Amino acid sequence: ACGGSDSGSKKDNKLTIAYQYGMAYAPLQVMKEQKLIEKYYDGVEIEWSVLNSGSAINEGFAGGSIDVGAVGVGPAITGITSGVPYKICSNVSAQPHKVMTNNPNIKSLKDIKDEKIALVNIGSFQHIVLAMAAKEQLGDAHALDTNIVAMSHPDGMSSLLSGSVECQLTTSPYVFKEAAEKGISEVNALESVWPSGNSFIVAVASTSLQKDNPELYDAVVKAFADAIDYLNNNTKEAAEMLCEAENVDAATMEKWLKDKDCVYSTETKGLMDFANFMSENDFLENDGPKDISDLVFDNVKGN
Amino acid sequence: MSKILEISGLTKNYHDAPDSEDILKNLNLTVNEGDFLCILGPSGCGKTTLIRCIAGFEEYEGMIKVDGKKVEKPGIDRIMVFQDFNQLFPWKTVRKNIQYPLKINGITDKAELDRIAREHLELVGLSEYGDFYPHQLSGGMKQRVAIAKGLALNPKIILMDEPFASLDAMTRNKLQEELWRIKEKENATVIFITHNIQEALVLGTRILLLSKQGKIKIDMENNVAKPVTPASEGYGEMWKKFNDALWEEDEEN
Amino acid sequence: MSKILEISGLTKNYHDAPDSEDILKNLNLTVNEGDFLCILGPSGCGKTTLIRCIAGFEEYEGMIKVDGKKVEKPGIDRIMVFQDFNQLFPWKTVRKNIQYPLKINGITDKAELDRIAREHLELVGLSEYGDFYPHQLSGGMKQRVAIAKGLALNPKIILMDEPFASLDAMTRNKLQEELWRIKEKENATVIFITHNIQEALVLGTRILLLSKQGKIKIDMENNVAKPVTPASEGYGEMWKKFNDALWEEDEEN
Amino acid sequence: MKEARTQIIFVVCFLVVWQIVYQMQAFNELVFPSLKDIGQSFIDGFREDSLMTYTMYSMSLILKGLAIGIILAFIFSSIAVVSKTFQAIYHLIVSVCDLLPGVALLPLAIVWFGIGEITTIFIVVHSIIWPMSRSIMDGYNSVSKIYIEGGRNIGLRGFNLVKGVYLPAAFTHVLSGMRVGWARAWRALISIEMIFGTTGAGAGIGWFIFMKRTNVDIAGVFAALIVIMIIGIIIEYGLFHTIERNTVKKWGMAR
Amino acid sequence: MKEARTQIIFVVCFLVVWQIVYQMQAFNELVFPSLKDIGQSFIDGFREDSLMTYTMYSMSLILKGLAIGIILAFIFSSIAVVSKTFQAIYHLIVSVCDLLPGVALLPLAIVWFGIGEITTIFIVVHSIIWPMSRSIMDGYNSVSKIYIEGGRNIGLRGFNLVKGVYLPAAFTHVLSGMRVGWARAWRALISIEMIFGTTGAGAGIGWFIFMKRTNVDIAGVFAALIVIMIIGIIIEYGLFHTIERNTVKKWGMAR
Numbered sequence A: 001a002c003g004g005s006d007s008g009s010k011k012d013n014k015l016t017i018a019y020q021y022g023m024a025y026a027p028l029q030v031m032k033e034q035k036l037i038e039k040y041y042d043g044v045e046i047e048w049s050v051l052n053s054g055s056a057i058n059e060g061f062a063g064g065s066i067d068v069g070a071v072g073v074g075p076a077i078t079g080i081t082s083g084v085p086y087k088i089c090s091n092v093s094a095q096p097h098k099v100m101t102n103n104p105n106i107k108s109l110k111d112i113k114d115e116k117i118a119l120v121n122i123g124s125f126q127h128i129v130l131a132m133a134a135k136e137q138l139g140d141a142h143a144l145d146t147n148i149v150a151m152s153h154p155d156g157m158s159s160l161l162s163g164s165v166e167c168q169l170t171t172s173p174y175v176f177k178e179a180a181e182k183g184i185s186e187v188n189a190l191e192s193v194w195p196s197g198n199s200f201i202v203a204v205a206s207t208s209l210q211k212d213n214p215e216l217y218d219a220v221v222k223a224f225a226d227a228i229d230y231l232n233n234n235t236k237e238a239a240e241m242l243c244e245a246e247n248v249d250a251a252t253m254e255k256w257l258k259d260k261d262c263v264y265s266t267e268t269k270g271l272m273d274f275a276n277f278m279s280e281n282d283f284l285e286n287d288g289p290k291d292i293s294d295l296v297f298d299n300v301k302g303n
Numbered sequence B, C: 001m002s003k004i005l006e007i008s009g010l011t012k013n014y015h016d017a018p019d020s021e022d023i024l025k026n027l028n029l030t031v032n033e034g035d036f037l038c039i040l041g042p043s044g045c046g047k048t049t050l051i052r053c054i055a056g057f058e059e060y061e062g063m064i065k066v067d068g069k070k071v072e073k074p075g076i077d078r079i080m081v082f083q084d085f086n087q088l089f090p091w092k093t094v095r096k097n098i099q100y101p102l103k104i105n106g107i108t109d110k111a112e113l114d115r116i117a118r119e120h121l122e123l124v125g126l127s128e129y130g131d132f133y134p135h136q137l138s139g140g141m142k143q144r145v146a147i148a149k150g151l152a153l154n155p156k157i158i159l160m161d162e163p164f165a166s167l168d169a170m171t172r173n174k175l176q177e178e179l180w181r182i183k184e185k186e187n188a189t190v191i192f193i194t195h196n197i198q199e200a201l202v203l204g205t206r207i208l209l210l211s212k213q214g215k216i217k218i219d220m221e222n223n224v225a226k227p228v229t230p231a232s233e234g235y236g237e238m239w240k241k242f243n244d245a246l247w248e249e250d251e252e253n
Numbered sequence D, E: 001m002k003e004a005r006t007q008i009i010f011v012v013c014f015l016v017v018w019q020i021v022y023q024m025q026a027f028n029e030l031v032f033p034s035l036k037d038i039g040q041s042f043i044d045g046f047r048e049d050s051l052m053t054y055t056m057y058s059m060s061l062i063l064k065g066l067a068i069g070i071i072l073a074f075i076f077s078s079i080a081v082v083s084k085t086f087q088a089i090y091h092l093i094v095s096v097c098d099l100l101p102g103v104a105l106l107p108l109a110i111v112w113f114g115i116g117e118i119t120t121i122f123i124v125v126h127s128i129i130w131p132m133s134r135s136i137m138d139g140y141n142s143v144s145k146i147y148i149e150g151g152r153n154i155g156l157r158g159f160n161l162v163k164g165v166y167l168p169a170a171f172t173h174v175l176s177g178m179r180v181g182w183a184r185a186w187r188a189l190i191s192i193e194m195i196f197g198t199t200g201a202g203a204g205i206g207w208f209i210f211m212k213r214t215n216v217d218i219a220g221v222f223a224a225l226i227v228i229m230i231i232g233i234i235i236e237y238g239l240f241h242t243i244e245r246n247t248v249k250k251w252g253m254a255r
C-alpha cells in the first residue's frame, strides 16, 4: 500500500486495519483472534497494525494505506471535518473516565487552582471531556487549559503516584489501578457532562471501501457487531483472551470488563453533542458537522 | 634535445592575505629532456612552490608546459617526492605504499609487484622493513621509502624536494649514485631541490640558483665531468661560485 | 664539571610486534654540564629514539638520570626540537608559537614576551613572518621557528634532532654560530643529532658515533679549536676518522 | 558566493518540483499541500498562532540544553583524557547511554525532575551529551602524537594539556560533534514536545506541530518545519561556517 | 584487561548503589524497581514474553536501516567531495534535514510508504544518514593536504581518490560517525516503535517497552533497556573496538 493514488484499486482482498493498544479496543482484538471478518468475507487478507496515536491512523487513511481503523471520538471528528476520507462505521466502546487526584483536598474542579492535571494530549478526547466539565462547573471551557500536562496514561500514573502532578484524567485500566493505590481519590467532575456509556472509541472505514467494496464493508460491520456481542455475552472467555496483553490475571480482567462504565456497543451515543461542543469551543480548525450523517455511514445507529 | 618543460611568465601568489606578495614573479625556464636540474636557494625563496606548480598542485599565472601541454593538474608523468616526512600513507605498509601506485597504474601481476617492491626496498636499504607501517620508521627511513616509491613508478619527470636532507652521508651517497643510474637508464628528467652545493655539483647537469621571489640568479650547465668528486677539475671553482652567490643573497636581505 | 645526564643500561624496545628487536641495547653514556654532544650515525640506528628517551617521551628499561633524578616524563628542563616539520601548533601564529611556551612557564609580561619573540624571530631570519600560520611557511621556515621556540625557553638541556637539515648553507652557518653563542652564554648542555660530519666538528665539544642497536662506536672529545673551519688544525683527521667509521658501518650491514 | 548561488538554484528547483507534484495530484491534498497553502500557514502561523512565541520558547530551551550538554561533554571527555580509569568507565557509560532513546527515559525524568522545563532540558541534554562526548573523545584520541609531545615538552600537564593542545588539535572533530549535537538537540526537543508537553510553562514549536497534526493540518506542520529549517540554515551558515572559517580553515587544518 | 576490570568494578558499584537507593524507598516502587524484580523481568522476558523475538526483529530492522543509511551517506558524501556543486547542495540538505525529528516526518512517511516496515526503516535511515554524512564530510574536509596530493600524484582521480585516500585518511571521523549512526539508529527505532506502533510485519523491542510501560511494569521496561545495553556493549567492544584496533590504531592514526 504505497501512496494514495492506488486507493481506488482496493477492491482486491486486502484489508489494513489499524487500532490502538488497550482494553477500549478489545472488540478488534476479538475480531482478530476469532477471525470474524474472514467469517463473513472469504479469502480476505488482513493486516493488523497497532498504532500509537489517532493522528498516525488519520494520516494512514489520508495516504490511503489504512482501510479500517479504531480511533477516539475526538480524532475521528477532527479527521472527518478536515477531509480525511473516512466515516464512522460502528461504535466500539465506552470506558470509565475519571479525574484522579493525590490531593485529598481536591473534591471538585473548583478546588483546582494551579495544580497540574495530566491527560494524554491537548485536543484529545480526555481534554475535551475536561473542557465540557469546566464549562459546566467553572463557566469557561478553557479554564483549566493552563493546568494541563500532556503525557501518556502510564506516565501520568507514575507522575500522580510520585507526586509530580496532582491530578490525572485517565481511563481504564489506569482508573482501576490508581483506585487501588492508597492516597489516590476520585474528583467528582465528569459524570454530569459525559455520562456512562457515551461513545469513546469508534470504528472508521474509508469511504472508498464502503463505496467500492460494499460486501467487504458489510463484513467488517458485522464482525464488529459479533465481536461486541461476544464481549458482552462471553465476558469470562473474553477476559482470558485479553488478560495477557494487559498483564493481569483473567479474574481482574473480567472484573474490569464488567465495570458499569465499560460498555461495548455498536450504537454511538453523544457523538453529535461532542462534535458540537468541539466546534463551539475552538477544538476544530474547520467547520463542525451539520448533521450526524456527516459523521457516520448510513448503517450506524445512535446519536 | 627536445624541450620537455617550458615555463614562461610564471607568477605565483598564495593570496592568503589581502596584501600577500608574489612568491614567484615572472619566472622563465626551459628544461630539456634528460636534464638533471638542481635547484639551490635560500630557505623560503620559492623552490618548493616552483616544483609544486610544475607538479600541478598549485594554481598559477603564466604558462607551464610539459611536453607541449599546459599543466593544469597532477599527472603520472611527473612524480613528486615531497619534503614532508609524512607523505607515506599511514594506512599502508611500506611495501604496499610502494606497490599501490603501481597497481593503480596498471601493473597487476603479483610477482611483478613483489619484484619491484623488493628491488626498490633493497635500493634504499630497507629490505627488512616491508611489513612495517610508516609510523614505525625513523625520519630518514620514511624519506627513503618515499624515494623508492617515486622511483618505482619510472616517471618521465622526477620532482624531488630535498629528498636526501635527512640521510646520513653514506646512504646519501649510495642513493645519489642510484638516482643518477636510473635517470641515465630511463633517460628521465630530474628536477632536484637541495641545500647542498656539493650534491648539486655531483648530480646536476644543470644548476639553478634561485633567490627571493623566484628570481633566477644563476642558471648554468654543470660541466664538471661525472663522476664528480671534490677533486674533479673545475669543482672548486663552481663550488665557490655558488657559495659566494648564496652568501651574497644573504647579505642582500 | 658536574654530570648532568647519566644513562646506564638503557634498553629500548617498541614492542610493536611479538618479535620486535631492541632498538637500543644496554647503552651507557654520561654527559657533563656544558657539553655540546653531537650524535652521528646511519639512518635508523636509534638516534631519535635515544633523545626521545632522554626527553621523557618513551618508556625504557635501564636508567636515565638528569641532574640525579630519574627521567619518567618530559620536563621543561629538557627542551626538544623534533625532526618533524609539523611540530608547530598549526592553530597558533608563528609569534604565538614562540610566546605560548613562555607564557605557560610564567612569563606574563606582554612587553617582555614581545621582546623575546622579536629577538628570536630575528635570530632565525623570520622577523616578517610573526603573524603567519605554520601552514603558510616553507619547510625550512617551520624548522627555524621550532628552533627559535626551543631557544627562547632557555632550557638547561637542549635536545635537537637534525634541526638544520633542511636549511641552506648560509642560514645553517648563522644558526650554528647563534646556537653556540647561546649555549656558551647560558652554559646550556646541548645534545644534537646531525648527519653532517662537518657540522658535528664545528659545533660539538664531544662527538658520538652510534651504530645499529645504539652501540656507541666512537665517543670522543672534539679538540679542534673553536671556531672550527675545514682549515683548522686536526679537522681533516677527525673528519676522516668519522667518515671512515661511517662507511665501515655501512659495509657491515 | 558561487556556493550560495548553487544552493538558491537548488531550492528554487525543489519548490518547482513540489508544486508540479502537487498539481499532478499524485498525493491526497491533505498530506501534500500546495506551496500556497504552506506559505499561507506560515504567515498565519506568525500572525495568528503565535508561532514566534513557540519558536522563541523552543530556542530558549535548546540554548539551555546545548549549553549544559556541551559543557558536560567537554568536562567528561577531558577528564577521560587525563585519567585512564575514568576513560574506561566513561567510555562504557557513553556506549550504553547513547543507545537509550529519550522517550524511554521520559518516565524516569518525570519522576526525578517533575513536569517542568527541567525534564525537557534533561532529555535534550541526554540526547546531545553522548554523541558529543564520542566525537570529542574520538577527536582527542586521533590528535597527532607530535602535538601532544610538543605540549608536554613545554610543560603542559593534565587539563592545561587538554585545553592547550587536545582541544585545538581535535577541533575538526569537536566542530563536527557540535553540529551533530545541535541537530540532536532540535530533534530531541521537538520529539519531546510532541510527546510530552505543558501549556502552563510555555509551549514550543514541537507542540505547535503536534497540534497541527492533531488537526490533520499538514500545511501547518510544514510551516513549522520551515521555521526549523530556516533556523538551521542561519545557525549552519551564520555560526558554524564562521567558526570554521576563523579556526580550522584559517589554521590550514581543514578545507 | 585493566580497562575491563575497571569497568566491571564500576558496574558492580552501580548495581550496589541502585539496590541501596531501592532499599531506602526514596522512590515509589512503581518507578524504581529492585534489582531482583528487574532480573526476574529479564528472565521472564526471554522465557515467556518472547523478548528474544522482539529483539531479533528490532535487530533486523536496525541492520537494514543501518546498511541503507551508511551506504547512502557514503555515496552522497563521496559525490560531495568530487563535485563542488553537489557539495553545496548536499551540505544544505544535510544542515536542514538533520534538524527534523523523525516524529515530525512520520505523517509524511506514513503517507508515502504506508504503515509497514518501510516507514520504520525510512525513519531509521533518516536519523542516521545526516549525522553520518556530517561526520564523513567533516572527516573528508580535514584530511591532511599531503595525502590528497600524494594520491593525485600517483594518478588517483574522483572516486578512486575518495576510496584510496579520503576514506582511509578520514577513518577516525568515519568510525566516529558510524558509532554515532549506530546509536542513532537504535534510538530512532525504539522511539518510532514507541510512538508510531507496530505493523503486521512484526514488533520490536520498542513495542515491548511500550507495552510494559502501558501496563506500568517498570521492571519490564528496565529489562528491555538492559537488553539494549548488552547489545550496545557487544557491538562497541566486540565490533567497533576490533575495527579500531585493526585500522586506525594499527596505523598509528589514533591511540
Ligand SMILES: Nc1ncnc2c1ncn2[C@@H]1O[C@H](COP(=O)(O)OP(=O)(O)OP(=O)(O)O)[C@@H](O)[C@H]1O
Residues within 6 Å of the ligand: B014, B016, B023, B041, B042, B043, B044, B045, B046, B047, B048, B049, B050, B083, C135, C136, C137, C138, C139, C140, C141, C166
Ligand atoms: N600554503 C602557503 N600559503 C601561503 N604562503 C605560502 C604557502 N606555502 C609557502 N608559502 C610562502 O611561500 C614562500 C616560499 O615557500 P617555499 O616552500 O616555496 O620555499 P622553499 O624555497 O621551498 O623553502 P625551504 O628551503 O625552506 O623549503 C615562503 O615565504 C612561504 O611563506
Ligand SMILES: Nc1ncnc2c1ncn2[C@@H]1O[C@H](COP(=O)(O)OP(=O)(O)OP(=O)(O)O)[C@@H](O)[C@H]1O
Residues within 6 Å of the ligand: B135, B136, B137, B138, B139, B140, B141, B166, C014, C016, C023, C041, C042, C043, C044, C045, C046, C047, C048, C049, C050, C083
Ligand atoms: N614508534 C615506533 N614504533 C616502532 N618502531 C620504531 C618507532 N620509532 C622508531 N622505530 C624503529 O626504531 C629504529 C630507530 O629509529 P630512530 O627514529 O631512532 O632512528 P634515527 O637514528 O633517528 O634515524 P634517522 O636518522 O633516519 O632519523 C628504526 O629501526 C625504526 O624502525
Ligand SMILES: [Mg+2]
Residues within 6 Å of the ligand: B047, B048, B049, B083, B161, C138, C139, C140
Ligand atoms: Mg621547500
Ligand SMILES: [Mg+2]
Residues within 6 Å of the ligand: B138, B139, B140, C047, C048, C049, C083, C161
Ligand atoms: Mg631520527
